[in-house]
Amino acid sequence: LSYAQCYGGHQFGMWAGQLGDGRAITLGEVVNSRGERWELQLKGAGKTPYSRFADGLAVLRSSIREFLCSEAMEGLGIPTTRALCLVTTGKGVIRDMFY
Structure with missing residues (x-):
């Protein structure tokens, strides 16, 4: 059974x-x-019930950055989440250039 978490919190x-x-x-x-x-979790794989008006997709550039940073933190002994792999679909993702 797959699911997306619902939670409350502070933003900005x-x-x-x-x-x-x-x-x-x-x-x-x-x-x-x-x-x-x-x-085991997929990140950036598409819409969830909590995507609001977004597409739920992740771009490769930010995914690579997150992957490398989590591995660097692990290497420094800082507890962190880690990724098993990065997978691309070849599908283009449109983003605001200032986002």
């Missing part, structure tokens, strides 16, 4: 009310042989 210093995973879809959890729990 103000209470934003209900928010949610606008481009993250959790596929499930896996427990490895050492008893460690891993969450």
